[in-house]
Amino acid sequence: MWHKATLEITTRGKGLYDITAQVQAQVTASGVGDGMCFVFVPHTSASLVLNENWDPTARADLESAFERLVPEEQAWFQHTLEGSDDMPAHIRAALTLPSVAIPIDEGRLALGTWQGIYLFEHRRRPHRRRVLVWIWG
Amino acid sequence: MWHKATLEITTRGKGLYDITAQVQAQVTASGVGDGMCFVFVPHTSASLVLNENWDPTARADLESAFERLVPEEQAWFQHTLEGSDDMPAHIRAALTLPSVAIPIDEGRLALGTWQGIYLFEHRRRPHRRRVLVWIWG
């Protein structure tokens, strides 16, 4: 009944990575017509965000916004063992999404025309991230 | 098996619009007793938030909080083609919800007594927004 898949996404440092096509590929593979697609990130320094997918400056500005809203190198951070980008990563992850449910309508993710699914990497060094895509139809 | 509905919400500029009654109407129409109600916004400059529905000043202060947390007219914005309220709209949408799942208990949304579902319009000009309400029982 469940279609279960795990995407492996290699990130090359901080930023937004468009995973829409890979999630849609799982929806297609599932054969589900009407249903729900659950995307889940089992990490606490990477997260999910839905954002505009047309103008690359929208993506760049969203990344900058989080750098400014949750700056690195705060003197009051206690959790600094794993590097200066680690605690900001947890905070930015808490402000975005670990999990999102997207309706599937006649075999397609019911996203808006300019709406994409992004994995938001919050760490500076490359990481191998898992993204669970579970589909119910 | 799925009850699928699309609400059309006309917004008159920035702010929180209470859509609880319209979502509950779909739950009632679905005939579902126990189930899950998935609400999804296929836009990147409007979003969802659950908030206090009793005192209008709580709503006003929440709107103000986002104006202050993510101010307009930042010199570092690159994505300015669609107006000064566009990039803040994407950031505010990323900080709130594109999607929310609310349990249905004996035919009613299991919201708290003072908890309402709001469409959060982040653009200044009126828009026609779609809100998908998908119900599984």
Next chain:
Amino acid sequence: MWHKATLEITTRGKGLYDITAQVQAQVTASGVGDGMCFVFVPHTSASLVLNENWDPTARADLESAFERLVPEEQAWFQHTLEGSDDMPAHIRAALTLPSVAIPIDEGRLALGTWQGIYLFEHRRRPHRRRVLVWIWG
């Protein structure tokens, strides 16, 4: 078909309360192998967050981050009737999660190794909070 449970969590003031074991206990009680666990908070001054569960300083810093991002005692607050910690509570709740869906894989929540589920209490005084755990398999 649905396994429905309501956790009663007594909070002793502001902070993050780890409820992972109590949610997993419901997953086990449900007997579900593959499925989805929906966690929902019917309150507007408490919320959910998934966060690192290993180093207590990560939890402390996340709490501090919200105190700084959304400070109390803002002169522009109008909604002050219920105390100086009430409006910040609503804003912090809006920035985190009222609802989260976590995949269940072979009877276990598919959380990351260092990822826990936290109830985030935003009020200063102790509260009795309800957390709905609904499981579909």
